[in-house]
Amino acid sequence: MLGAAPPERRLAASLLRGGGLVAFPTETVYGLGAAARDEVAIRRLFAVKGRPADNPVIVHIAHADDLLSVAAVVPPLARDLAARFWPGPLTLVLDARDDVPTVTTGGLTTVGVRVPDHPLALALLREAAIPVAAPSANRSGRPSPTTAAHVVADLGEDVDAVLDGGPSGLGVESTVVDARGTVPVVLREGMVTREDLASVVGAVASRESDRASPGTRYRHYAPRCRVEIAAAGGAWAHAAALAAAGRRVGLVAAPGDRAVAALAAAGDPLAVALGSGAARWLGEPADAADLARLLYRCLRAAEDQDVEVVVVEAVPDEGIGRAVMDRLRRAAASS
Ligand code: TXA
Numbered sequence: 589m590l591g592a593a594p595p596e597r598r599l600a601a602s603l604l605r606g607g608g609l610v611a612f613p614t615e616t617v618y619g620l621g622a623a624a625r626d627e628v629a630i631r632r633l634f635a636v637k638g639r640p641a642d643n644p645v646i647v648h649i650a651h652a653d654d655l656l657s658v659a660a661v662v663p664p665l666a667r668d669l670a671a672r673f674w675p676g677p678l679t680l681v682l683d684a685r686d687d688v689p690t691v692t693t694g695g696l697t698t699v700g701v702r703v704p705d706h707p708l709a710l711a712l713l714r715e716a717a718i719p720v721a722a723p724s725a726n727r728s729g730r731p732s733p734t735t736a737a738h739v740v741a742d743l744g745e746d747v748d749a750v751l752d753g754g755p756s757g758l759g760v761e762s763t764v765v766d767a768r769g770t771v772p773v774v775l776r777e778g779m780v781t782r783e784d785l786a787s788v789v790g791a792v793a794s795r796e797s798d799r800a801s802p803g804t805r806y807r808h809y810a811p812r813c814r815v816e817i818a819a820a821g822g823a824w825a826h827a828a829a830l831a832a833a834g835r836r837v838g839l840v841a842a843p844g845d846r847a848v849a850a851l852a853a854a855g856d857p858l859a860v861a862l863g864s865g866a867a868r869w870l871g872e873p874a875d876a877a878d879l880a881r882l883l884y885r886c887l888r889a890a891e892d893q894d895v896e897v898v899v900v901e902a903v904p905d906e907g908i909g910r911a912v913m914d915r916l917r918r919a920a921a922s923s
């Protein structure tokens with residue numbers, strides 16, 4: 589495990605240049621980096637993650653000026669989006685240069701690129717001075733890592749270094765947008781919302797299909813326990829029914845104005861279970877942005893605390909909530 593000190597960063601950068609695997613923090617989730625043009629390193633990256641070969645990885649660069657190091661052309665739309673949202677949680681899909689290996693693009697003729705908004709990631713990319721492919725640093729199918737400890741828990745000895753930059757600020761991955769045409773086409777919902785995109789370019793289209801963004805087709809974000817989604821305001825009753833049935837419940841819901849002690853005194857099964865430790869209140873998100881930040885962390889905490897069923901209260905399916913609910917639905921479907 590390495591920290592943010594310049595010598596540690598330099599070591600991490602030289603590991604990347606030499607074909608090593610280095611996990612690093614970004615503003616969304618931790619990424620597992622490898623030199624984007626090094627086929628051997630990328631093959632090892634796929635093997636370590638257990639990632640299907642046809643699922644392309646996102647290439648990270650230090651600055652929009654470096655786009656032509658991986659993209660064949662940069663259309664005006666891509667320039668406008670990069671100028672507005674980079675560094676930040678937006679991945680642009682563009683036609684790839686011929687020298688980007690097909691292992692990196694998952695066999696496509698396009699490449700996904702972004703400039704992450706994290707000081708340690710940017711310093712690492714500048715120091716390495718090469719494009720760095722970095723999928724989320726989890727074992728394929730697991731919740732994405734939002735701390736260095738999550739990376740170590742999943743990948744441990746299989747990576748050459750983990751740079752620790754503290755917990756990820758956003759907690760859900762970047763928005764993936766096809767920026768080859770005149771209108772951005774959303775391939776994966778993320779932390780840059782459709783409203784954000786529309787404010788810059790007017791119209792936004794979507795094409796979330798298996799072929800458009802291969803990664804959205806696979807089993808995803810699943811912890812080793814069940815995940816159930818409760819309607820807004822309904823999480824307590826849902827979890828209470830499970831607790832009454834003897835299930836070990838984890839709750840991710842806003843506290844609202846519940847007086848848990850009074851409920852316990854009145855015999856409410858969930859309040860009683862929370863009091864005895866038979867149920868766990870894993871997170872108290874105040875809004876969609878807060879749930880984004882907490883979701884993966886709560887799913888991993890549920891495993892650590894031997895929870896059988898995690899009940900997560902839904903947030904409205906709009907703005908950042910679209911990305912959060914997308915991840916939550918996939919986690920629930922895979923569990
Ligand atoms: O926030 C993020 O995007 C994080 C951090 C580490 O940057 N990375 C991340 O990578 O989430 P990953 O590999 O877990 O997800 C990449 C997604 C997948 O759904 C993949 O199919 C899609 O981006 N993708 C990558 N390149 C693509 C391309 N050329 N065309 C279509 N989809 C692409």
Ligand code: MG
Binds near residue numbers: 723724732
């Ligand atoms: Mg991922």
